[in-house]
Amino acid sequence: MEGVDHLAFERNKAQFDVDEMKIVWAGSREDFELSDRISRLVASDPVFRKDDRAALGRKELFKNTLRKAAHAWKRVIELRLSGEFSALEPEAYKLRAFVDQPAFTDLHWGMFVPAIQGQGTDEQQQKWLPLAYRMQIIGCYAQTELGHGSNVQGLETTATFDPKTDEFVIHSPTLTSSKWWPGGLGKVSTHAVVYARLIIDGQDYGVHGFIVQLRSLDDHLPLPGITIGDIGMKFGNAAYNTMDNGVLTFDHVRIPRNQMLMRVSQVTREGKYVHSNVPRQLVYGTMVYVRQKIVADASVALSRAVCIATRYSAVRRQFGSHNGGLETQVIDYKTQQSRLFPLLASAYAFRFVGEWLLWLYTDVTERLKAKDFSTLPEAHACTAGLKSLTTTATADGIEECRKLCGGHGYLCSSGLPELFAVYVPACTYEGDNIVLLLQVARHLVKTVSQLSTGNKPVGTTAYMARLEQLLQYHSDVKKAEDWLKPNVVLEAFEARAARMCVACAQNLSKFSNPEEGFQELAADLVEAAVAHCQLIVVSNVYALSLLHKHLGDFISTGCIDPKQGSLANEQLRNLYSQVRPNAVALVDAYNYTDHYLGSILGRYDGNVYPKLYEEAWKDPLNDSIVPDGFKEYIQPLLKQQLRNARL
Numbered sequence: 001m002e003g004v005d006h007l008a009f010e011r012n013k014a015q016f017d018v019d020e021m022k023i024v025w026a027g028s029r030e031d032f033e034l035s036d037r038i039s040r041l042v043a044s045d046p047v048f049r050k051d052d053r054a055a056l057g058r059k060e061l062f063k064n065t066l067r068k069a070a071h072a073w074k075r076v077i078e079l080r081l082s083g084e085f086s087a088l089e090p091e092a093y094k095l096r097a098f099v100d101q102p103a104f105t106d107l108h109w110g111m112f113v114p115a116i117q118g119q120g121t122d123e124q125q126q127k128w129l130p131l132a133y134r135m136q137i138i139g140c141y142a143q144t145e146l147g148h149g150s151n152v153q154g155l156e157t158t159a160t161f162d163p164k165t166d167e168f169v170i171h172s173p174t175l176t177s178s179k180w181w182p183g184g185l186g187k188v189s190t191h192a193v194v195y196a197r198l199i200i201d202g203q204d205y206g207v208h209g210f211i212v213q214l215r216s217l218d219d220h221l222p223l224p225g226i227t228i229g230d231i232g233m234k235f236g237n238a239a240y241n242t243m244d245n246g247v248l249t250f251d252h253v254r255i256p257r258n259q260m261l262m263r264v265s266q267v268t269r270e271g272k273y274v275h276s277n278v279p280r281q282l283v284y285g286t287m288v289y290v291r292q293k294i295v296a297d298a299s300v301a302l303s304r305a306v307c308i309a310t311r312y313s314a315v316r317r318q319f320g321s322h323n324g325g326l327e328t329q330v331i332d333y334k335t336q337q338s339r340l341f342p343l344l345a346s347a348y349a350f351r352f353v354g355e356w357l358l359w360l361y362t363d364v365t366e367r368l369k370a371k372d373f374s375t376l377p378e379a380h381a382c383t384a385g386l387k388s389l390t391t392t393a394t395a396d397g398i399e400e401c402r403k404l405c406g407g408h409g410y411l412c413s414s415g416l417p418e419l420f421a422v423y424v425p426a427c428t429y430e431g432d433n434i435v436l437l438l439q440v441a442r443h444l445v446k447t448v449s450q451l452s453t454g455n456k457p458v459g460t461t462a463y464m465a466r467l468e469q470l471l472q473y474h475s476d477v478k479k480a481e482d483w484l485k486p487n488v489v490l491e492a493f494e495a496r497a498a499r500m501c502v503a504c505a506q507n508l509s510k511f512s513n514p515e516e517g518f519q520e521l522a523a524d525l526v527e528a529a530v531a532h533c534q535l536i537v538v539s540n541v542y543a544l545s546l547l548h549k550h551l552g553d554f555i556s557t558g559c560i561d562p563k564q565g566s567l568a569n570e571q572l573r574n575l576y577s578q579v580r581p582n583a584v585a586l587v588d589a590y591n592y593t594d595h596y597l598g599s600i601l602g603r604y605d606g607n608v609y610p611k612l613y614e615e616a617w618k619d620p621l622n623d624s625i626v627p628d629g630f631k632e633y634i635q636p637l638l639k640q641q642l643r644n645a646r647l
């Protein structure tokens, strides 16, 4: 049987309506139709070809990115995917997603524009946004420095107010204050939102955002006092090297006072600092927005990897042939199922949790507009925690999918190495995942400590209100099927998270200096934060494989006993058997084109081996039969061996 027939056979086994599931995955029929239309449009456009990326050098790769971005923008305008004075339409975002190549445009639309929208005054928005919306200026987000990324309060770039000229002087006082990493900065951006310490009359008012022009709009040269370049090649070959992450230093660069983003706090003409009656953390608002977007994107990256690994596992056969019959499909091995199916489930779970987080983010944004800041800590904790949880699981999941594809998974033509290399920095950018979990832990410890003062926990920490009950809880599971009841699973997760948080809070109280205690117990705090974030995912969807993976936590906190742990595992095996006939159909429901998947192993038609064979011959090394360098380096060796043999 050929790979093609394998997948057709698998599709016939499905026990649900794939077309209906496509709508569920997309979110609505309208979203499905939009994704379907845009993904086909991109796949059929030769400019958006991407199968040649792995063999391109950095300069060609970058120029290819500029070409694609310019072409994409042309399409956005032709197809009217952008309103004249409004942000981009969903179609444009879809176009970006299916073009599938990181570019300066991500930072322009994803951070520069949102920073002005969130932190600029109405007047500043009226001035800068129309230019940005038409891409007459191109911006980036210049926060991180050579010496500080996680510790935003430690940034060193200064913005000193000069009352004589009504300007700020932007300066990089040390090597470590060089801006380092901003995407789009290295070669493209004309402007940046630069984060710098505001200094007025010798006093330091902390980090604020400023709009700074970097390059001339005529000849693209850096403006006086500005030094810019690219920071160099990054992990993976093509991957994130399509992006010009940059370095930037300022030598006393002057900007008008009205280019400080002044929605949260203002500097008057007289040099008076005025802080509006809003939390200072709103300066961090762009990061909260992007963290929410990153969570929404995690399911996309993971589902791509899972789609490739599932289809290939159905095509690939090893061992088990009797009397010359077919060998076993590797998807039928229980070990393959126990590694693959939880990832398949996670992709769906992250899809739903991403939707929920979007709802939470929209809600907090509406409240902020009405000057209600009460849910800001919850929004920060949820975006930070879920960004950490989903990106870690997705990066690990992509790598697991590569291993699930055996040797062929290591080939670039499997699509998996590049997918991993592009995705893995998501664990670091927009907040290192451990640093973000520590933020969640702070929120949890604060919630527990406020229980005694009668403060009612809300949102995702509401379960803490039942602390007494959760501390007494012991699961009453008696048979494997009991683990199928959502409430049984949810209570176990709640009790585990509550107990881990309470244990941390109790241990912290033993320290006279809370900050010292927090440092000392950081590893436990991170685990408690993970337990809480997993609970958020579980309460939105499913969970047995997580319970099995973290069985130690559940048993050591006394929520369940070892027997109940084995029953969970037994039930998990039953579930794998139920998923098995539906696996290929479940990944078909993502509705990804072969262009978007970019993988020979994951081809929709399953025609893996002929195409792998064909692809190998396209490698530049195969352009000549005898390799370049043969005469200089190989022939002399061979001749030498011949001489030695004669001797």
Ligand SMILES: CCCCCCCCCCCCCCCCCCCCCCC/C=C/C(=O)SCCNC(=O)CCNC(=O)[C@H](O)C(C)(C)COP(=O)(O)OP(=O)(O)OC[C@H]1O[C@@H](n2cnc3c(N)ncnc32)[C@H](O)[C@@H]1OP(=O)(O)O
Binding pocket: 065, 068, 069, 072, 073, 076, 088, 092, 093, 095, 096, 099, 100, 101, 102, 103, 105, 106, 107, 109, 110, 111, 141, 143, 144, 149, 150, 151, 152, 153, 183, 281, 282, 284, 285, 287, 288, 290, 293, 376, 377, 380, 428, 429, 430, 431, 432, 435, 439, 442, 446
């Ligand atoms: C080629 C094809 C082209 C196609 C073209 C098509 C064209 C058109 C279409 C284009 C469309 C494209 C759209 C794309 C959109 C994509 C968007 C995604 C882009 C992703 C790219 C990412 C690139 C990466 C960017 C970055 O990394 S930017 C830098 C990020 N940096 C960080 O994240 C730093 C992390 N550190 C921190 O956040 C903070 O320092 C800290 C939170 C760790 C600590 O801060 P601080 O010290 O100030 O605070 P404390 O710990 O003392 O806490 C004080 C209290 O403040 C609360 N707090 C902290 N943070 C926040 C917050 N954010 N919000 C609210 N509250 C916050 C704490 O909880 C404390 O509270 P308490 O006092 O009550 O305890």
Ligand SMILES: Cc1cc2nc3c(=O)[nH]c(=O)nc-3n(C[C@H](O)[C@H](O)[C@H](O)COP(=O)(O)OP(=O)(O)OC[C@H]3O[C@@H](n4cnc5c(N)ncnc54)[C@H](O)[C@@H]3O)c2cc1C
Binding pocket: 107, 141, 142, 143, 144, 147, 148, 149, 150, 151, 180, 181, 182, 183, 240, 245, 425, 428, 429, 430, 431, 432, 433, 434, 435, 438, 522
């Ligand atoms: C591909 C990519 C794109 C980026 N794009 C941009 C951009 O457009 N604009 C921008 O401004 N920045 C950008 N960044 C920078 C990014 O935001 C930072 O790298 C990130 O916030 C992590 O900060 P750091 O590099 O200082 O890591 P560090 O904080 O130095 O982390 C090093 C290690 O220390 C640990 N650590 C640090 N602090 C603590 C703590 N308090 N407790 C326990 N452990 C700790 C971390 O867990 C990590 O293991 C980008 C980075 C990458 C990789």
